[in-house]
Amino acid sequence: MKKITITILTIMLSGAMFVACKKKDDPKPSNPQNPNEQEQITTLKLILTEDGTTNVSTFQFADLDGPGGNPPTQDNIVLSANKTYHGRIVLLDQTKNPVDSVSNEVEEKKDIHEFFFTPAGVNITSTYTDFDTHGVPVGLYPDFATGAASTGTLKITLKHQPGLKPTSGNGDITIGETDIEVTFNVSVL
Amino acid sequence: MLKRIYLYSLAGICMPLSLAAQIDSLQLQQVEVVGKKKEIVPTQSQVELSGKALDRQRGLSLGEMLQQLPGVTALQTGPTIFKPVVQGMYGQRVLIMNNGVRQESQQWGSEHAPEIDPFIADKLTVVKGASSVRYGSDAIGGVILVDPKPLRKEKGFGGEVNLGGFSNGRSYVGSGILDYGSGKLPGLSARIQGTYRRAGNLRTPDYYLKNTGLQEYNFSYALGYLRRKAGVEIFYSQFNTRLGILSASHIGNLTDLQRAIASPVPLEASGFSYDIGRPYQKVSHELFKASAYLRTANGDKLSLTYAQQFNNRQEYDKHKPLNDSLAALDQPELELHITTRIINLAYDHHIGNNMKGSVGLSGIMQGNIYKGRYFIPNFKSYAGGVFLLEEWRQHRWTVELGLRYDYKWLQAFFYEGSILQDPQYRFANFSGALGAAYQASEHIKLRANAGTGFRPPHVSELFSNGLHHGAAAVEIGDKNLRQERAYNFSLSAHLQYTRWVGEVSAYYTHMDGYIYLKPVFPATLTIRGAFPTFKYTQVNANFAGIDAWASDSLSKHFSVTSKASVIYAYNQATHERLILTPPTRVENGITYNFKLGKKIVRPFVGISNTIVLHKQHLPDSSDYAPAPPGYSLWNAQAGMSVKMGKQSLDITLSCTNALNERYRDYLDRFRYYANAVGRNVGIRLKMSF
Numbered sequence: 001m002k003k004i005t006i007t008i009l010t011i012m013l014s015g016a017m018f019v020a021c022k023k024k025d026d027p028k029p030s031n032p033q034n035p036n037e038q039e040q041i042t043t044l045k046l047i048l049t050e051d052g053t054t055n056v057s058t059f060q061f062a063d064l065d066g067p068g069g070n071p072p073t074q075d076n077i078v079l080s081a082n083k084t085y086h087g088r089i090v091l092l093d094q095t096k097n098p099v100d101s102v103s104n105e106v107e108e109k110k111d112i113h114e115f116f117f118t119p120a121g122v123n124i125t126s127t128y129t130d131f132d133t134h135g136v137p138v139g140l141y142p143d144f145a146t147g148a149a150s151t152g153t154l155k156i157t158l159k160h161q162p163g164l165k166p167t168s169g170n171g172d173i174t175i176g177e178t179d180i181e182v183t184f185n186v187s188v189l
Numbered sequence: 190m191l192k193r194i195y196l197y198s199l200a201g202i203c204m205p206l207s208l209a210a211q212i213d214s215l216q217l218q219q220v221e222v223v224g225k226k227k228e229i230v231p232t233q234s235q236v237e238l239s240g241k242a243l244d245r246q247r248g249l250s251l252g253e254m255l256q257q258l259p260g261v262t263a264l265q266t267g268p269t270i271f272k273p274v275v276q277g278m279y280g281q282r283v284l285i286m287n288n289g290v291r292q293e294s295q296q297w298g299s300e301h302a303p304e305i306d307p308f309i310a311d312k313l314t315v316v317k318g319a320s321s322v323r324y325g326s327d328a329i330g331g332v333i334l335v336d337p338k339p340l341r342k343e344k345g346f347g348g349e350v351n352l353g354g355f356s357n358g359r360s361y362v363g364s365g366i367l368d369y370g371s372g373k374l375p376g377l378s379a380r381i382q383g384t385y386r387r388a389g390n391l392r393t394p395d396y397y398l399k400n401t402g403l404q405e406y407n408f409s410y411a412l413g414y415l416r417r418k419a420g421v422e423i424f425y426s427q428f429n430t431r432l433g434i435l436s437a438s439h440i441g442n443l444t445d446l447q448r449a450i451a452s453p454v455p456l457e458a459s460g461f462s463y464d465i466g467r468p469y470q471k472v473s474h475e476l477f478k479a480s481a482y483l484r485t486a487n488g489d490k491l492s493l494t495y496a497q498q499f500n501n502r503q504e505y506d507k508h509k510p511l512n513d514s515l516a517a518l519d520q521p522e523l524e525l526h527i528t529t530r531i532i533n534l535a536y537d538h539h540i541g542n543n544m545k546g547s548v549g550l551s552g553i554m555q556g557n558i559y560k561g562r563y564f565i566p567n568f569k570s571y572a573g574g575v576f577l578l579e580e581w582r583q584h585r586w587t588v589e590l591g592l593r594y595d596y597k598w599l600q601a602f603f604y605e606g607s608i609l610q611d612p613q614y615r616f617a618n619f620s621g622a623l624g625a626a627y628q629a630s631e632h633i634k635l636r637a638n639a640g641t642g643f644r645p646p647h648v649s650e651l652f653s654n655g656l657h658h659g660a661a662a663v664e665i666g667d668k669n670l671r672q673e674r675a676y677n678f679s680l681s682a683h684l685q686y687t688r689w690v691g692e693v694s695a696y697y698t699h700m701d702g703y704i705y706l707k708p709v710f711p712a713t714l715t716i717r718g719a720f721p722t723f724k725y726t727q728v729n730a731n732f733a734g735i736d737a738w739a740s741d742s743l744s745k746h747f748s749v750t751s752k753a754s755v756i757y758a759y760n761q762a763t764h765e766r767l768i769l770t771p772p773t774r775v776e777n778g779i780t781y782n783f784k785l786g787k788k789i790v791r792p793f794v795g796i797s798n799t800i801v802l803h804k805q806h807l808p809d810s811s812d813y814a815p816a817p818p819g820y821s822l823w824n825a826q827a828g829m830s831v832k833m834g835k836q837s838l839d840i841t842l843s844c845t846n847a848l849n850e851r852y853r854d855y856l857d858r859f860r861y862y863a864n865a866v867g868r869n870v871g872i873r874l875k876m877s878f
Contacts, residue, residue, distance in 0.1 A: 067656045
């Protein structure tokens with residue numbers, strides 16, 4: 001009996017010691033992690049090349065300090081009437097050095113991502129030119145066609161749809177998680 | 190260095206278990222003889238869940254069990270995360286004393302449930318109203334005491350096995366306790382205890398809730414050498430859980446949230462599965478406690494307690510990093526690690542025949558570290574308190590008087606841009622309590638209590654800054670918040686006439702500098718779209734309410750029980766109602782007890798009904814969706830004890846939400862996304878030996 005008692009005692013005390021001593025290698029509170037080490041998207045660039053020309057214009061939305069803090073900066077998109085533009089979307093993480101191109105990751109994982117372009121009040125239509133392995137649009141390289149002069153907005157949405165992205169048709173904006181939702185003011189002159 | 194820290198931190202904030210254990214016993218559901226010991230009448234309103242009433246809730250989480258008590262509700266994040274709400278207060282304002290040690294984790298978060306295995310508890314007590322003097326600053330809303338059974342005094346082995354199985358989520362739970370008392374060395378005793386709990390996707394009346402399973406395993410042991418004159422005891426417990434979060438609740442921005450609210454069913458369907466995928470929480474909590482006491486010849490007692498706790502919380506977003514090499518690491522997007530050390534010294538004394546009390550010192554030191562996404566900063570803090578509590582009793586009167594002084598030093602560490610910030614804060618103040626109890630007659634006990642306490646703002650309230658995923662909100666702290674002070678008054682009457690017993694308590698709390706999240710406009714624009722934005726704001730607020738319960742043994746066979754809680758909480762300046770306070774709640778039950786042979790002890794069947802009213806008069810634009818309509822649920826229960834030689838087997842059958850009602854609860858954040866769970870049939874077995 002005494003042996004059992006001593007054994008129990010020893011096990012428990014050693015357990016207590018184990019608890020008391022572990023986790024020594026943790027960082028100190030006074031040395032916090034710099035939040036900029038986290039992956040984030042700070043910048044969306046829409047690069048438009050006018051069809052049949054070398055006229056390139058770039059419009060960007062940038063929030064270099066992430067959500068909150070300083071408000072984001074945003075360009076107004078100005079296009080000419082009755083033209084076609086070949087677009088390219090670049091996503092950047094400008095908190096990293098060198099700057100990280102997040103759009104490359106979207107391209108690699110095109111089966112779970114899709115951009116959607118929603119104009120309002122402005123005469124502009126978009127056409128997908130790039131597709132995932134199932135033939136469903138991705139939208140990193142959209143074409144835009146402008147109509148008569150008008151002003152309004154263009155909303156660009158990137159949805160993250162792991163296991164949810166449709167495998168046929170043109171995709172579905174209502175499912176998945178929103179990675180990007182940026183609304184530009186657009187003038188067609 | 191360590192020694193110096195302990196000197197700085199003559200801190201702590203908890204009282205010896207003995208004081209807590211003296212609290213009288215109020216038995217709901219069923220009136221049992223409490224024994225011959227002289228009943229102590231506390232002056233503060235409190236309710237208790239123990240014995241058979243506790244057994245009937247076994248297998249649920251702590252917060253869910255406590256909802257049985259009048260005046261106690263829960264802030265829910267889906268069907269598995271329950272955070273206790275006492276008379277409309279929650280979070281930092283409600284302290285949980287786990288085996289005499291204040292539970293220190295990330296209790297500021299409304300989706301952070303207490304990391305406690307309820308199977309450890311033999312008794313759960315909720316003390317309502319400001320309890321700062323006894324339990325330390327912060328406890329301005331109330332205290333939940335989780336008390337295990339005292340260690341075994343008799344020689345030999347004893348124990349208990351609990352098993353449970355539930356239809357909804359196909360969940361099951363097993364828990365065992367083994368107690369040992371030494372014969373050779375009287376006073377030497379030990380206990381080991383463990384629990385395993387598993388659940389799969391829960392189901393509403395119409396559909397499964399994707400990714401709402403959980404897996405929990407807990408373990409504890411205690412070892413004591415307890416003699417009349419002196420004793421030492423150690424206790425260790427470990428709590429580990431992995432909790433799935435409803436997939437449809439992790440959303441990208443305001444547009445996604447509005448889409449989710451507009452949809453009558455969650456936007457992600459699923460069948461049954463035990464798998465827990467992203468998003469999920471993984472939390473572990475360890476507590477180690479060592480205590481010792483010395484008792485003098487006249488019964489005075491000096492006790493010293495040291496406790497340390499480690500809490501590690503990992504939150505995995507739905508979304509892995511886009512970068513493949515980062516994604517392959519499968520790390521949590523948010524990790525918080527808090528270490529707490531507490532030391533308490535208390536001297537329980539008698540002065541003459543009519544007066545007794547306790548005087549003590551307590552110290553607490555804490556360090557918090559975050560990894561991953563910034564939400565709250567790193568911090569370290571040292572706090573200390575000194576208190577005096579005296580109780581005077583004569584004839585029918587008990588008078589209590591308490592005074593406490595607390596000091597807290599806090600330094601936070603975080604980056605603003607790329608510059609390290611390290612602001613320091615100091616908070617110090619008094620808490621006080623005055624109470625009286627009067628045994629007016631053998632039928633009526635009256636109690637009155639006035640208490641005041643303060644709560645330093647928490648780092649989350651001072652420095653939160655960022656996107657609260659899941660909540661799809663930007664939350665912004667305020668570095669200039671001051672202490673919150675509560676003035677709490679309560680009156681209660683305990684009535685007992687033959688077979689009828691009941692209690693009604695009324696309370697009023699004035700909060701000077703009540704801190705809450707206030708919506709601010711416009712919404713914050715980010716690259717992910719617009720997010721509703723909330724800022725921690727201080728206002729003067731008032732809470733007034735009534736909790737009541739009554740039980741009547743109508744005859745030898747029938748007994749009825751009723752409970753009701755009403756609360757009215759409002760901003761003093763604008764007279765607007767405060768959000769996230771519980772709607773009015775009424776519960777009624779009837780139990781039929783009968784006889785069934787000699788081997789079957791106390792069989793019963795019962796049904797009960799819970800009505801929760803629609804939460805009305807909420808300020809406009811205070812919420813993403815209006816408060817859901819009220820609802821009424823029917824539950825049924827049956828049980829008996831079967832004698833098997835020296836042992837007995839307790840069997841309880843239960844059915845909650847028996848009519849498979851479709852409803853959503855105002856205090857459940859997942860009401861935006863899905864209905865609450867449907868019918869759940871359960872069986873519980875308890876074998877004591």
